[in-house]
Amino acid sequence: MTFDAHEVSPLTLNRLSIYLRGLRQLQQEGFEHVSSQELGNRFRLSPAQIRRDLATFGDFGVRGVGYEIASLAEKLSRLLKLDVRHSLVIVGMGNLGSALAGYFGFNDKSFHVVAGVDSDPLRVGRKQGGLTIESFDRLAEVVRRTGAQIGVIAVPAEAAQSAYLGLADAGVRSILNFAPVLLREQEGVRLKNVDMRIHLEEVAFYLPPAE
Amino acid sequence: MTFDAHEVSPLTLNRLSIYLRGLRQLQQEGFEHVSSQELGNRFRLSPAQIRRDLATFGDFGVRGVGYEIASLAEKLSRLLKLDVRHSLVIVGMGNLGSALAGYFGFNDKSFHVVAGVDSDPLRVGRKQGGLTIESFDRLAEVVRRTGAQIGVIAVPAEAAQSAYLGLADAGVRSILNFAPVLLREQEGVRLKNVDMRIHLEEVAFYLPPAE
DNA sequence: AGATGTGAATGAGTTCACAGCT
DNA sequence: AGCTGTGAACTCATTCACATCT
DSSP, X not given: OOOOGGGSOHHHHHHHHHHHHHHHHHXXXXXXXXXXXHHHHHHTOOHHHHHHHHHHHOOOEETXXXXXHHHHHHHHHHHTTTTSOEEXXXXXXXXXXXXXXXXXXXXXXXXXXXXXXXXXXXXXXXXXXXXXXXXXXXXXXXXXXXXXXXXXXXXXXXXXXXXXXXXXXXXXXXXXXXXXXXXXXXXXXXXXXXOHHHHHXXXXXXXXXXX | OOOOGGGSXXXXXXXXXXXXXXXXXXXXXXXXXXXXXXXHHHXXXXXXXXXXXXXXXXXXXXXXXXXXXXXXXXXXXXXXTTTSOEEEEEEOOSHHHHHHHHHHOTBOSSEEEEEEEESOTTTTTOEETTEEOEEGGGHHHHHHHHTOOEXXXXXXXXXXXXXXXXXXHTTOOEEEEOSSSOOOOOTTOEEEEOOHHHHHXXXXXXXXSOO
């Protein structure tokens, strides 16, 4: 069970998150054990892939029986590093930024929104979820003070590039971008685009030929 | 240039969306032509893959010259069916739903939010972006009246399954789910999960081993 | 000369199918 | 008997490298 984080493919990793979610749901429904078959049926996943993915990280199952839900969930959670708290700073506290803060949980077990900044003076100073919105100009200071590790870009498209630069300059090395733009990237900063519009375009494309 | 939508892989399709976005940005900056090389440099994409992807759908480029931005953007837009308008109904008009409505554009060229429903009586009747929030109970009627093709689930986790069922019963065959749950799926309904928490978990996982 | 479009080669990811454990 | 873990087979996706066209 020794592996290097960078050798884990995002695809596999994302599936682990999905398995964990499924396990939690089954747990809440009172189940204690599950086989790859059952898990697959329930959530439209491939049993073979579930076994392959899990086996990559350890022998979590028992032959003839399946997986013990609580203990597997626990192990996946540690594997995904959800047992340590990660701190987020959200850039852009408009509709989307506020919604994301709530969605991620201001004060989640694994994720903690430690700061929210905005360039709109009308929003600066407003309280939200036990947090006071600060000025975008102070971003570097805010990051230093809070030790934020992950930056979340939730500004309009036009402002996304400067939000990115601000975060990069402030020393944030991991950024999640929700603005629908392709950013000019910098060396040494990990960027993950979550472009909801592209997902929408995908769904629309596969829509039946219409009436 | 004849192909069946279902033969296009989501990976390729998503990249087409990305190329289109990149082209629009270059266009706005005043460029008229671009080579796969330049496009790749600018947005961290592989030139070979750009050429391969584009060539799948037609001979869009000119050897020795590259691609004409405006015309390629136009062609991609048509390919992605962004020249026809798609109608959305958003289930759950809280923070996230409202933010999504704004993000997708209430009245975009390609996407049109035609209705928003919510189960909270306090929200029903409220106006937003030229739309009046309607009751979740009326979902079927709303869908019939508006002809909504795509359903967007933006309710809290607990309510997502019933939102899904409501949409499916109302006849919506394509659903984008933003709630962080694995839904029990139904035959004949295309579901795309956009789980922002999973994206966050990915970024957190690859974070350097901490200080 | 310079960039595309594309067979061929490589690599990544998934599924099969079964040996091996409980 | 039943389900995992896993080599081997296969499928899908990306990259190479170059003939081909302007």
